[in-house]
Structure formats: structure tokens, C-alpha cells
Amino acid sequence: MSSHLLSVDSLSRDHVDHLLRVASRMEPIAQRRKVTRVLEGAVLGNLFFEASTRTRVSFHAAFCRLGGSVCDTTGFTFSSMAKGESLYDTSRVMSGYCDAIVMRHPDQGSVAEFAQATNVPVINGGDGPGEHPSQALLDLYTIDKEFTRLGKTLAGAHLLLTGDLKYGRTVHSLIKLLSLYAPMRITLVSPPGLEMPSHLVDLVASRGHRVELRESLASDFSDLDVIYTTRIQKERFTEEMMESFSGVSQDFTIDRAFLDQRCNDTTIVMHPLPRDSRPGANDLNVDLNGDPRLAIFRQTDNGIPVRMAIFATLLEVEDQIEKDLRDV
Ligand code: CP
Incomplete structure (x- = not known):
């Protein structure tokens, strides 16, 4: 180091x-x-x-x-x-x-x-x-602790990274750290224009991981081990982006219904925080507060x-x- x-x-x-x-x-x-x-x-x-x-x-x-x-x-x-x-x-x-x-x-x-x-x-x-390297290290530490508790391993795990993958610096550092480990499946879902930079997708794929890019959360995620969702970083938008983003009607919210209907009992939910609690924000719903799958405060403690x-x-x-x- x-x-x-x-x-x-x-x-x-x-x-x-x-x-x-x-x-x-x-x-x-x-x-x-x-x-x-x-x-x-x-x-x-x-x-x-x-x-x-x-x-x-x-x-x-x-x-x-x-x-x-x-x-x-x-x-x-x-x-x-x-x-x-x-x-x-x-x-x-x-x-x-x-x-x-x-x-x-x-x-x-x-x-x-x-x-x-x-x-x-x-x-x-x-x-x-x-x-944001220290955030990615604590995120990986959290995944490791949660997986140990649940009897899971990183090898072969399925992780969903969603939200603002373009400006979200935590996911840029995290995906590079994950790529150092045994092959896993990484699904990337983001609103149009906020996709993960292609050089990072290519890096992870070149290290033997299965990477899938999707435009919507409307899929079956029943084998999912980790949801890592991020805030839309509007403070980094240009005026033009702000206008085009206001036309996006798709919902990228992670909430209890999504977890209950599309995921499983051991899917953990992570977020680097802060989550946006203002009206119209759509990253992580407070209806998951108290759900043991919500790992965000164990994550901050780490x-x-x-x-x-x-x-x-x-x-x-x-x-x-x-x-x-x-x-x-
Ligand atoms: N996760 C994170 O970087 O949070 P802060 O912006 O509050 O430091």
C-alpha cells in the first residue's frame, strides 16, 4: 500500500x-x-x-x-x-x-x-x-460480515448495483474492489444517462465476472444476495441533464414491496448514505426501516x-x- x-x-x-x-x-x-x-x-x-x-x-x-x-x-x-x-x-x-x-x-x-x-x-x-476508497473498504467489510452471519461467500454471489452509477463515486471504488475477488455476478441498473462508466464495466468483465446492464428493476431478482443502491447526485447534473432527467418516469426505488416480491429473505440492502428523503426522491424507501435485511446502519457503524x-x-x-x- x-x-x-x-x-x-x-x-x-x-x-x-x-x-x-x-x-x-x-x-x-x-x-x-x-x-x-x-x-x-x-x-x-x-x-x-x-x-x-x-x-x-x-x-x-x-x-x-x-x-x-x-x-x-x-x-x-x-x-x-x-x-x-x-x-x-x-x-x-x-x-x-x-x-x-x-x-x-x-x-x-x-x-x-x-x-x-x-x-x-x-x-x-x-x-x-x-x-471514495474508504467507503468502498467499509462496504466490502460490511458485505463480508453480513455474508459470514448468513453463511454465504462472495464467490458466485449475485450483487445489484443501482441508482446513480455515473456520478456515484462509492460504486466506482466498490466495483473495482469487488473485481479483485472470485468471479461473481454483478447486475447494474441505472436511469438513462447515469450508467456505470464503460471502462469500469470492461475492467470487471475482463477479470472474469458476469456483468449485466439493465434499464429497469422490473426483473426477477430471487437469487440476489446484495442490493447496493445510491442517491441520484443531482448536484453534479448540468442544466441540460436536469431537464432530461425530470422526464424519467421509471421507478428505481428500493422498498419493502420490491424486496418481498422480487428478492428473498436473505437479500441485504446497502446504501452509502445519505439517502434522499425529499419529496420525489427515489433511492431507498423508509418503509424498510426495522427490516433485518436493511444493513445501512450496520454499514455506517463499520x-x-x-x-x-x-x-x-x-x-x-x-x-x-x-x-x-x-x-x-
Ligand atoms: N457515505 C458518505 O460519504 O456519506 P457523507 O457524504 O455523509 O460523508
Whole structure:
């Protein structure tokens, strides 16, 4: 693994397996049943130039659970970027103050550009429609935990990725991670114009997975193991796209009726969140709240141990944490 986490492209299957094993070891600390102060004195720079709840707060909490402190900056308004400071200068300055940096930015590629000027590890917390590697790692960790509970394996599993597959950065990172594993069946369903980029479809197919593209959810999904649905990212639409999207009448909502009528009792439902609860939104219906197949809040809880594992590996403190787990 490189000294930054900018894209899942830097992760081999061994790296991913290792990170998930470390995340599992972090669970007692994440749940405060065990304590470590391994990052005492270390400072995380948490730079979020685009809206966030989960990623920002869970990276913050993960660093604190390891004993460190966090400096937060949210939005351009309260950063000197509002005065015209470049990514390069911001990066060079921040790396003198912090031991690690998490950054979210609306422009694809901006976090990688920022990382070029630092001396400390940088984690991509989401770069526009590009990637969201820590989310994909926690998604894979969640699938693994859910499958262990249900007695399933990833090999041969059937996964449905649906919603905004064009701008949804979490699915871009996730499908690349999944492609590292034994062949599975991946069905992609999205509104017209919001399809998964073709280079990602080609990559997954070239690694031996069965990939199917469909335009509607009106099919039999009785063998489905995972539904991963995403919000339509209208904030990334051009005016022209907004107009053409308003004419789409098809329903892409995942709700209880869809699960009961088309799926099975062990199909789990995931979503990176936030789900859009405004009138007219159609990603994930609240009528599934309380249904054990809805894994979204187990998924968000998994963000803490997975992000602790990312810090532990990037900052090379795994051995010290293992010692603390034994001693405390
Ligand atoms: N999943 C995710 O990135 O959520 P936030 O936008 O709230 O960080």
C-alpha cells in the first residue's frame, strides 16, 4: 500500500484482505471495550470542501479512538482557498501542522493533486464523481460480515448495483474492489444517462465476472444476495441533464414491496448514505426501516473500525495497537 489512500487502484487483493483483518481487530477499540493511546500527540487534518456527515465524523472519531486529535475545516468559506490559495500551498502548509490528512473536494483528481505537495499520508474522502476508497473498504467489510452471519461467500454471489452509477463515486471504488475477488455476478441498473462508466464495466468483465446492464428493476431478482443502491447526485447534473432527467418516469426505488416480491429473505440492502428523503426522491424507501435485511446502519457503524485500520496501516502503528490489545 502506498503512503496515501487516493484510489483503490493502489490496493492489491492482499492489501485489502489485510486491511479488513486489521479492521476486525479494531472492533473492541471502536466499541470502547479496549483502549489504546497509540496516536497520542498526533494531529489529523480533516479538510472537507464538500458536504459530509459520515465520512468527516467517522474519520474524526476513528482518529480520536486511537488517541489522536483532529483539526476540522469544513467548506471553502472558512479556508484560505476562499482567498485564492492554491491546493499546492494549502497542502504544503497543512502537512507542517498535521500527521495525516483526510480531504474531500468537489473536483475529481484534486485530492491526488493535493497529495503531491505533502509529506504526510493523505486519504481521499471523496473527490467529486471520482472515488471514495474508504467507503468502498467499509462496504466490502460490511458485505463480508453480513455474508459470514448468513453463511454465504462472495464467490458466485449475485450483487445489484443501482441508482446513480455515473456520478456515484462509492460504486466506482466498490466495483473495482469487488473485481479483485472470485468471479461473481454483478447486475447494474441505472436511469438513462447515469450508467456505470464503460471502462469500469470492461475492467470487471475482463477479470472474469458476469456483468449485466439493465434499464429497469422490473426483473426477477430471487437469487440476489446484495442490493447496493445510491442517491441520484443531482448536484453534479448540468442544466441540460436536469431537464432530461425530470422526464424519467421509471421507478428505481428500493422498498419493502420490491424486496418481498422480487428478492428473498436473505437479500441485504446497502446504501452509502445519505439517502434522499425529499419529496420525489427515489433511492431507498423508509418503509424498510426495522427490516433485518436493511444493513445501512450496520454499514455506517463499520466505518469506525475500517477507518481506524486505514490510519493504523498508513501510520504504521499496527504492532503497537496489537500490544495494547493484549495488555489492556
Ligand atoms: N457515505 C458518505 O460519504 O456519506 P457523507 O457524504 O455523509 O460523508
